[in-house]
Amino acid sequence: MATYDPVSTATALAENYVYARQVQLDMASSKVQSQTSALNSLKSSLTTFTSALHTLSGKGDVIAQTATVSNATEITATASSKAAAGSYSFYVSKLATAQQSLFSASDLGLMPAMATDAATGQTTQVKNHHQIPEPSTVALSVGDEGFVSVDLKNADSDGDGQLSVTEIARAVNTAMEGKVTAAVITDNNGEQKLLLNAVSTGSAGAFKVKNISGTEVAGKQLVAAEDAEFRIGGVNGEPVTSSTNSYNGIEGLSIEFKAVSTQPVTVTVAKDEAQTKSNMQSFVDAYNTMVKAIDKLTASGNAESGVAAGALSGDSSIRSLRNKLNSLLRSSVDGVSLTDFGISAQRDGTIALDGDRFAKKVAANPEALSSLLGQTNTLEYKRSGVLGNLQTYVDSWTKTTGGHLQSRQDSLQKQQSQFSKQQSTIDRLYDQAYQRYLLQFSTLASLEDQMSSTSSMLASMFASSNQSS
Structure with a gap:
């Protein structure tokens, strides 16, 4: 019997055959994955920062x-x-006030629906149901707008050949598209009536109603449009x-x-000095949060203390991003900068707000701060000041078409695609080596078994010969 297993031997040799290639590919793939994750994290930080800019800009002005x-x-x-x-x-x-008026079926020119008893032949009215009229339209207008027709013939939603007040209300709501709303109320006698409500207040929201004969009707006015x-x-x-x-x-x-x-x-x-300071502090906090996130991704690490480097450590483009943000923060408008309003740089790259200095400067020249900070906007030409400049620059990194981050992510995605092809090649080489080694060592094991069997047979023959002599 062979002293080794051909399967495990072939597996070990095949793994050794592709080992160097696999290690190299795994290292490259891991690096790309780390960079991809880091770029996604960076994009999230930059996007969060621009959201904070929009929030501050959306207040109209930092000065509350x-x-x-x-x-x-x-x-x-x-x-x-x-x-x-x-x-x-x-x-x-x-x-x-918004106009509110009540209309009966007769106001609209509708006649009650009639039903005939099959046994007695007696004809009676069907309560709260009306005949489908001919002509079949009523009309409503709001303010100075033209009349809108409501076709009551099409209002018979259940197809019973009669009109309920509920069906009329539904037709009005559909035709008026929210300018006038219709509801159904029931009076003490059980009679259902159409309640029309103007959506807009004042005379501009007042409505008019024409019945099926084209005559303007007022109904019962509950609330006047004033x-x-x-x-x-x-x-x-x-x-x-x-x-x-x-x-x-x-x-x-x-x-x-x-x-x-x-x-x-x-x-x-x-x-509101307290809210103004809070608005400014929110900008400082948002900037610091972004800076700390960037610094974490680009940290150089320390091998002696076991601190790993950031996934984007040594990345010159990210360092350029960091420097540009700092430069934009220091920019001035009409000779005034954020430093004048008590915002100073710290050793770790963050910024801090001196509340007292800020309050004094704002009190002395609030217009200067408004002009300095400026506005963000979806349209680039409408942006201004520090906020607008920061938004424009950050957008150049985060936009999905032509943005710096998107370009880099696309490049990393192409590398991952190449890695997938390389992995397929390694898998093929491994399989070929495994099959080759398996055949070789299976054949060798078979020969070893044959030799062992022959040796046993010869030993038995020699033992028998010695005994007979």
Whole structure:
């Protein structure tokens, strides 16, 4: 019997045959995978940073203002950085209301549906059901818009040849596309009626109805469409009307009327220093988070202390990214930079905000900070200041078409495809070597078994010969 196993021997020799190639490929593939993961992490960090920029820019300005009202049950207000500080007095004499009217089937020109008893031949009305009319359309208009036809013939959704008020309401809702809504109410007598509601308040949202004869009908008006009426400057101030209960006629100030005034309501606009500082701190924090993420990916490591290097260690393009971000952060507008507002660089590459210095500088020149930070925007030509410049540069890295990161990721993906082909070649070489070794050592094992059998036979023959002599 052979002293070795051909299968395990062939396996070991075949693995040794491709060992160098496999180790080299595994190392290269692992490096590419690490870089791919690192680039994905970098993209996530950069994208998170630009989201923070958009959030800050979306506030309208880093400089926050508050609007305080003397009676919040009657008026609410918000102020942007464009609102001029000061006090504004409002007196509301009427709120804007949305029209609401009730229509019976007869208002629309509909006749009750009739049913005949098969046994008695007696004809009676079918409650809350109506005949499909001819002509079959009613019409509604909103404000100065033209009339929209509602075909009642097509409203018979269950195909029973009759119209229910529910079917009429459904047809109105479909035709009016949210400009007027229809609902069904039932009165004390069990009669169903069509309740129409204007979606928009004021005279601009008022609607008109024509019945099947083309005659304009009013129905029963429950709520009239009225504009809001108020005065700016108190009871005897400047009169203003609005189709809604919102007023944005003072730059940077948004007013919402909640109730008719019992006395003038004062809205006081003032700078919110705490929120302004918080806004600026959010920018500092977002920048620092991004920088730390980049530094972790590019860390050189320390072999003596067992600290592994980052996957992008020594990457010159990432180092260029890091330097450019720092340069953009230090840029100035009209001779003013973030350093002037108390934002300073730290030894580890992060930045810090000096709250006291920031508050003093903002108080002295708030417009300078607004101009310096600028705005982000989806359209590049509308971007400005530090925020806009940072967004444009980061976008050049993160955009999915032509972005630096996408180009590198595409290149790594091609390498991975090549590695897959190389792995297929190694697998083929391994299989060929395995089959070759398996055949060789299986043949050798067979010869060894034959020689062992022959040796045993000869030994037996010689032993018998010695005994007979």
